[in-house]
Amino acid sequence: MAVSEKPVVLVDDEDQILLSYSTILKTAGMDNIITIQDSKKVMPFLMDHEASVVVLDLIMPHLSGGELLNKIKNDYPNIPVIVMTAINDIEMAVNCMKAGAFDYLVKPVEKSRFISSLHKAFEILELQVEVCNLKHHLLSEQLNNREAFSSIITQSRKMISVFHYIEAIAGSDRPVCISGETGVGKELLARATYNISGRTGYFVAVNVAGLDDTMFSDTLFGHKKGAFSGADSDRDGLIAKAGGGSLMLDEIGDLNEHSQLKLLRLLEERQYYPLGSDVSHKSNVRIIATTNKDLKNMVANGRFRKDLYYRLCTHLIQIPPLRERLEDIPLLLDHFLDEASLTLSKRKPYYPDELITLLSGYHFPGNIRELQTMIVDAVARHKSGKLSMGTFKHKIRQNDEAVPTHFISSEKGKLSETPGQSGVLPTLKESEAYLISEALKRSEGNQRRAAEMLGISRQALNKRLKRSEQS
Numbered sequence: 001m002a003v004s005e006k007p008v009v010l011v012d013d014e015d016q017i018l019l020s021y022s023t024i025l026k027t028a029g030m031d032n033i034i035t036i037q038d039s040k041k042v043m044p045f046l047m048d049h050e051a052s053v054v055v056l057d058l059i060m061p062h063l064s065g066g067e068l069l070n071k072i073k074n075d076y077p078n079i080p081v082i083v084m085t086a087i088n089d090i091e092m093a094v095n096c097m098k099a100g101a102f103d104y105l106v107k108p109v110e111k112s113r114f115i116s117s118l119h120k121a122f123e124i125l126e127l128q129v130e131v132c133n134l135k136h137h138l139l140s141e142q143l144n145n146r147e148a149f150s151s152i153i154t155q156s157r158k159m160i161s162v163f164h165y166i167e168a169i170a171g172s173d174r175p176v177c178i179s180g181e182t183g184v185g186k187e188l189l190a191r192a193t194y195n196i197s198g199r200t201g202y203f204v205a206v207n208v209a210g211l212d213d214t215m216f217s218d219t220l221f222g223h224k225k226g227a228f229s230g231a232d233s234d235r236d237g238l239i240a241k242a243g244g245g246s247l248m249l250d251e252i253g254d255l256n257e258h259s260q261l262k263l264l265r266l267l268e269e270r271q272y273y274p275l276g277s278d279v280s281h282k283s284n285v286r287i288i289a290t291t292n293k294d295l296k297n298m299v300a301n302g303r304f305r306k307d308l309y310y311r312l313c314t315h316l317i318q319i320p321p322l323r324e325r326l327e328d329i330p331l332l333l334d335h336f337l338d339e340a341s342l343t344l345s346k347r348k349p350y351y352p353d354e355l356i357t358l359l360s361g362y363h364f365p366g367n368i369r370e371l372q373t374m375i376v377d378a379v380a381r382h383k384s385g386k387l388s389m390g391t392f393k394h395k396i397r398q399n400d401e402a403v404p405t406h407f408i409s410s411e412k413g414k415l416s417e418t419p420g421q422s423g424v425l426p427t428l429k430e431s432e433a434y435l436i437s438e439a440l441k442r443s444e445g446n447q448r449r450a451a452e453m454l455g456i457s458r459q460a461l462n463k464r465l466k467r468s469e470q471s
Contacts (some may be wrong), residue, residue, distance in 0.1 A: 005153050006052035007032040008118065010133045011042055011068070017107075021055070021084075028115045029282035031272060040061040043071055051079055053102075058085040058092070066096070067437070073100035078128060082119035084109060096201045119244075126172050133168035144168065148195045151188050151337045156325040160187070162317060169315045170196035175267060175287040176314045179295070180319030183369030185327065186290040187248065189319065192289060194246040201245025204238050208259070210250035215269045215274055216259040220247075220266075227276025239272060239283050246286045250314065252294030253304065255453050263287075264308045272300070287312070322371065326442055329359050329371070339380040349379065351387040354452065358389065361453035417465050436464060 003303055008030060008285060012018050018035040025033055039060045041442075046054075048072035055140045058065035065083060072081055085092075093104040102124070103117045143149070149163050157388040163336075169176065170193050171299065178193075187205060194203040205221060214228070222237030237245055255263065266272050271280040289312050298304035322328070364370050378391040435454060441446065443449035451461040 005032065006050045007034045009034045009042070009045070009054045011034060011039060011054065011056035011060075011065075012034045013037055013039070013057065013077055015055070021109075024111050024114060025118070028111075029045055029117070029284075039065070041070055043075070043470050046072065046079070047077055049250050051076075052125060053080050053118060055084050058087055058096075060244065067101070069096065069101060078125070080125060082117055082121065083188045084114075086416065088337075122347060126174060129398075130169055130172055133171075134165070145170075146195045147231070148192045151384050152185055154325065154328050155331060156320070156328050158325060159328075160318045162319065165315075165317065166193050167196060167449070169193075171198060173286055174314040174327060175289065175312050175406070176315045176317065177295070178288065178290045178317045178319065180290075181321050181365075182292050183367035184319040184321060185293075185368055186236065186319060187250070189317065190246075190248045190288045190290060193249075194286075196283045197246065199245050199284065199286065201243045202241065203246050204242040204246065205248040205250060206238055209254035211255075211259065213258040213262075214258060216255070216274075217262060220262075221272045221274045221281075223275035224277045227274075234274075236253040237272075237274065239266075239285050240281070242283050242285045246288050248288045248290060251292075253291040253298060254287040254294055257305075260305045260308050260459075264305060264311060267308075269292075270354065296442070322367045323442075326360045326444075332357055332368060332371055333375065335381065335421050336375040339372075340376045343376075344380055346379060346382075349382050349385055349387045352389060355389060356391060357443075357452045358396075359450070361438045361439065365399065366451075373423070431470065432464065435459070 005453065006361070008025060010018055010025075010033060012021075012023055012035075015037060022033045022035055034049075036045060036046070039056075040062045042056075042063075043052070045051075056065045056068055058278060059327055060068075065085065068079055069083065072079060077100070082103045083093075083096045083101045084105040084107060086107045088106045096104050099378065102121050105114065105117060143160075143163055144167055154160070166189065176190075176193055178189055180186050188255060189205060190205070207217075210218060211219060218235075218237065220237045220239055222235050223231050225231055225233050242270065249263075262272075268282045273280055295304055295309055299306050299309050335358070337348055337351075340346075359371070360431060366373070374395050375393060378387050378394070381391055382388060436450070439450035439453045440447070443453065447461055448458050451458045454461065
């Protein structure tokens with residue numbers, strides 16, 4: 001059971017206090033509330049039911065709040081206990097905190113202070129659950145929800161590690177940010193996160209790039225009739241449409257400053273206002289943001305709010321590019337050949353072994369989507385049972401970015417940017433050293449494959465390696 005689904009337990013011997021503070025919680029969107037007037041009934045309740053937070057008074061008949069605090073922390077140490085009492089005494093507050101109380105509030109408590117304390121308790125509890133899940137998944141090599149990742153073709157250890165992390169955090173209500181280059185499959189992972197989460201609402205995706213502030217608000221929050229010219233009737237936004245599910249905000253790095261602030265308030269308060277309305281609506285969707293931009297760098301340059309960054313990146317998932325998952329190329333090649341052959345109503349062709357070597361030496365700026373496009377084009381063009389290497393070579397030559405993006409610098413063993421970025425032109429010797437090193441890395445030390453990537457014989461590669469060792 002998710003933290004948000006477990007009840008908040010209010011314990012006080014005064015019926016009016018229970019009514020007052022339960023009303024405060026309900027107006028803040030917390031509907032699952034249990035009130036207990038007899039302190040003797042608290043421990044039997046916790047024995048049979050789960051609870052997210054216990055809020056208790058100190059001065060109560062039968063069993064005092066101090067005694068009850070000790071019992072709860074002894075038997076249920078993971079349940080945060082907030083003490084809420086009329087006793088404004090520093091020594092009492094210190095003793096309660098030493099006994100394990102999460103917070104100490106003095107009546108009458110301000111609404112904002114009360115809600116803030118509960119939200120912090122929820123966050124701590126969620127983090128504890130996530131840490132336990134992470135420990136479990138890191139120690140286990142088996143995926144519990146392998147079927148949820150069936151749309152992602154991979155045997156890469158890096159990707160399997162990402163799957164384990166997603167399994168650990170999928171049940172959380174906290175936002176997720178999925179980062180990666182164009183074409184790596186960010187939406188597929190977002191859907192997998194949603195599928196594992198167990199959330200009952202829909203998965204809704206929207207690209208926020210290019211939306212101005214009004215369009216962003218209308219798209220997410222909806223509007224009331226007459227909110228603006230053309231608003232002839234009430235309309236629900238995507239938050240309402242995804243109610244209880246997940247809302248994926250694609251290209252979050254392109255969100256304008258005003259919209260960033262509105263998203264931040266949504267994440268902090270879990271409430272929103274439709275355009276033209278002064279009545280708040282509760283948000284129970286989980287935000288999944290995706291981006292191909294470096295948000296941390298954007299924060300440093302003042303183009304993305306720091307507070308929003310830390311809210312969105314509670315769980316940050318970095319998808320490795322295809323050039324770091326070369327072991328996936330044979331699987332992807334076979335999969336896309338099946339797909340393309342079925343779509344084009346052609347018999348599935350076979351490919352020469354050299355094709356794997358050729359593709360492994362290419363850095364794929366468009367990642368998996370680019371590989372898929374290459375294969376579809378090659379299947380459409382081929383007329384015999386064997387795929388032509390020429391089609392792939394032509395595609396690779398067409399792409400200017402096929403040139404390596406880094407070179408060995410004059411300082412031994414270190415990389416520098418391309419001449420256009422660093423202003424320093426590498427020597428032929430430095431370029432050769434880098435190319436050989438990169439080919440060996442991509443071929444996992446296989447000299448025959450490395451030589452094929454470089455377009456030289458294995459003997460020529462051996463000579464260069466020996467010459468490099470001697471120099």
